[in-house]
Amino acid sequence: MVEWFWRRRPRIPAPRLRSKEDAPPPARVDLHEFTPEPPEFFARAAYVELVLFERLARAGTSTPTTAIRSALARAADAPLSRHRAFVTEIERMGADPGEAMDRRRAAVDRFQRLTVGADWLEDTATAHFAGGFLDDLFRSLATGLPVELQARTREILARRSEDGVCAVLLREAMERDERLQSRLALWGRRILGDAMLVARDALELGEDRSGAEQRIEPAFSELIADHTRRMDALGLSA
Amino acid sequence: MVEWFWRRRPRIPAPRLRSKEDAPPPARVDLHEFTPEPPEFFARAAYVELVLFERLARAGTSTPTTAIRSALARAADAPLSRHRAFVTEIERMGADPGEAMDRRRAAVDRFQRLTVGADWLEDTATAHFAGGFLDDLFRSLATGLPVELQARTREILARRSEDGVCAVLLREAMERDERLQSRLALWGRRILGDAMLVARDALELGEDRSGAEQRIEPAFSELIADHTRRMDALGLSA
Numbered sequence: 001m002v003e004w005f006w007r008r009r010p011r012i013p014a015p016r017l018r019s020k021e022d023a024p025p026p027a028r029v030d031l032h033e034f035t036p037e038p039p040e041f042f043a044r045a046a047y048v049e050l051v052l053f054e055r056l057a058r059a060g061t062s063t064p065t066t067a068i069r070s071a072l073a074r075a076a077d078a079p080l081s082r083h084r085a086f087v088t089e090i091e092r093m094g095a096d097p098g099e100a101m102d103r104r105r106a107a108v109d110r111f112q113r114l115t116v117g118a119d120w121l122e123d124t125a126t127a128h129f130a131g132g133f134l135d136d137l138f139r140s141l142a143t144g145l146p147v148e149l150q151a152r153t154r155e156i157l158a159r160r161s162e163d164g165v166c167a168v169l170l171r172e173a174m175e176r177d178e179r180l181q182s183r184l185a186l187w188g189r190r191i192l193g194d195a196m197l198v199a200r201d202a203l204e205l206g207e208d209r210s211g212a213e214q215r216i217e218p219a220f221s222e223l224i225a226d227h228t229r230r231m232d233a234l235g236l237s238a
Numbered sequence: 239m240v241e242w243f244w245r246r247r248p249r250i251p252a253p254r255l256r257s258k259e260d261a262p263p264p265a266r267v268d269l270h271e272f273t274p275e276p277p278e279f280f281a282r283a284a285y286v287e288l289v290l291f292e293r294l295a296r297a298g299t300s301t302p303t304t305a306i307r308s309a310l311a312r313a314a315d316a317p318l319s320r321h322r323a324f325v326t327e328i329e330r331m332g333a334d335p336g337e338a339m340d341r342r343r344a345a346v347d348r349f350q351r352l353t354v355g356a357d358w359l360e361d362t363a364t365a366h367f368a369g370g371f372l373d374d375l376f377r378s379l380a381t382g383l384p385v386e387l388q389a390r391t392r393e394i395l396a397r398r399s400e401d402g403v404c405a406v407l408l409r410e411a412m413e414r415d416e417r418l419q420s421r422l423a424l425w426g427r428r429i430l431g432d433a434m435l436v437a438r439d440a441l442e443l444g445e446d447r448s449g450a451e452q453r454i455e456p457a458f459s460e461l462i463a464d465h466t467r468r469m470d471a472l473g474l475s476a
Contacts, residue, residue: 047304053311057295066285066343067336073291074322077315084312098305105304 028140029218034203035144039093043100044108044202045138045153046086050101051112052079052131056162059123068169072124075162079131085156089149107201111194121173121180122187128166129188130195133227135160137199140219170234185236192227199223266378267456272441273382277331281338282346282440283376283391284324288339289350290317290369294400297361306407310362313400317369323394327387345439349432359411359418360425366404367426368433371465373398375437378457408472423474430465437461 035041053076060072090097115130117123135157142153174180199220205212231237273279291314298310328335353368355361373395380391412418437458443450469475 046308050304050308050311054295054299057292057314058299061292061296065336066288066339067334070284070288070321070325070335070339073288073318074325076295077318077322080311080315080318083308084315087308087312096305097308098303101304101308 029222030143031137031140031203031216031219032144034205034212034216035141036202036204038145038149039090039095039100040104041138041141041145042086042089042093043095043097044104046083046090046097047101047105047108048134048138048198049079049083049086051108052127052134053083054112055123055131056127059117059120059127063120068120071165071169072120075127075165078159078162079127081159082135082156085152085159089152104201107198111198115191115194117187121170121184124166124169125184125187126191128163128170129227129230130191130198132160132163132230133192133195133223134198136223136226137202140223141202167234174235181235184234185231188227188231188236192224196220196224267460268381269375269378269441269454269457270382272443272450272454273379274440274442276383276387277328277333277338278342279376279379279383280324280327280331281333281335282342284321284328284335285339285343285346286372286376286436287317287321287324289346290365290372291321292350293361293369294365297355297358297365299358301358306358309403309407310358313365313403316397316400317365319397320373320394323390323397327390342439345436349436353429353432355425359408359422362404362407363422363425364429366401366408367465367468368429368436370398370401370468371430371433371461372436374461374464375440378461379440405472412473419473422472423469426465426469426474430462434458434462 036044056072056076056079060069060076063069063072087097090100111130115126117126139154139157142150142157145153170184174184200216203212203216205216274282294310294314294317298307298314301307301310325335328338349368353364355364377392377395380388380395383391408422412422438454441450441454443454
């Protein structure tokens with residue numbers, strides 16, 4: 001995390017020797033001005049989590065061992081729990097979750113269709129990398145929600161317990177078969193493009209689209225850098 | 239439940255006018271003498287729950303509406319939670335859950351292969367009917383576990399929150415399309431046969447197989463009657 005931070009902002013004086021208490025967290029560019037209305041925000045987030053759940057559940061059905069199959073099923077509990085929590089938020093607003101999700105699901109459906117993995121490894125990588133990217137996006141967008149919803153949303157999005165499991169499973173698979181590394185690196189890069197289309201579609205860009213495009217650029221650069229960091233952590237150069 | 243009880247044991251004097259407090263629960267024939275060793279019992283139960291989870295997760299991906307898709311995903315949380323709990327029991331015994339499940343999974347794999355539904359309705363019916371039947375079996379077999387494991391096992395098996403969701407979804411679908419009733423009745427009858435093969439395979443019959451066959455007969459009759467009751471509750475005559 002710290003290393004990546006240096007690479008991206010080499011000109012900022014490095015607080016290298018500061019203790020953890022002194023160092024403020026790196027200021028992130030948030031996307032609050034592009035946050036859709038709360039029901040739409042939660043509907044999109046709920047639908048993305050549903051798709052991530054389905055992806056991990058599907059990954060589990062074509063694994064080489066029952067141990068991996070069980071681990072992926074249990075990992076699928078995390079996006080399912082986030083889905084359930086976002087559905088509850090939609091219901092709290094008096095909206096119908098099914099209808100709310102249906103209204104703007106085209107971009108996510110396209111993502112789902114275009115990123116069907118060749119095997120459990122690609123599906124697991126999708127859940128880990130694209131899921132991490134999109135949850136980061138929703139975390140950034142959540143800053144534009146009414147204050148009382150921000151904390152609950154952050155708390156829901158913090159439940160990414162699948163990341164640890166996915167990372168271990170992918171790392172172990174690459175240790176068993178070194179050729180996997182280049183395939184998964186390529187896959188990770190590819191799904192970033194697909195996930196970015198979902199991300200852009202989730203923003204409320206308003207009328208001044210070209211102005212908006214310029215202003216979302218720094219935030220997207222940060223999201224991409226976080227993706228690169230996740231890839232690096234698995235030895236996958238993006 | 240009470241009605242079914244009369245049908246099966248017409249000669250027992252009927253405690254019809256007793257209050258609920260006075261009436262003892264109907265004595266059930268349990269299967270304690272056929273219970274396998276605890277690690278094997280939990281491995282089988284864990285694997286069945288994993289398969290039920292996968293079935294509901296799969297059902298969710300081919301539904302007509304996002305609302306049903308979301309409901310099925312959330313229903314899949316129940317077998318997943320039971321799977322997780324049984325895996326924890328296997329780990330507590332110092333055994334490897336993956337290996338333990340692998341050792342005796344053939345009958346369940348066969349069930350999984352033979353009962354792939356034509357649509358989400360058949361998969362949902364499988365999770366509800368076959369899942370209910372097999373969890374009843376494990377509840378009956380649990381009486382043969384060491385005492386300290388019985389309560390935990392009963393508590394795990396009591397978490398069948400998917401039943402309510404499945405029943406509502408199936409009932410609503412049949413209200414929308416009356417022709418479904420005969421198809422689902424047929425399906426429910428068929429998967430009972432497949433589930434019974436899984437059930438028999440889960441028993442430790444010992445050397446005197448023909449004696450054992452005779453002694454399991456009454457317990458299986460009760461399990462089948464419970465299945466019939468579940469079918470009846472949805473207007474599906476078995």
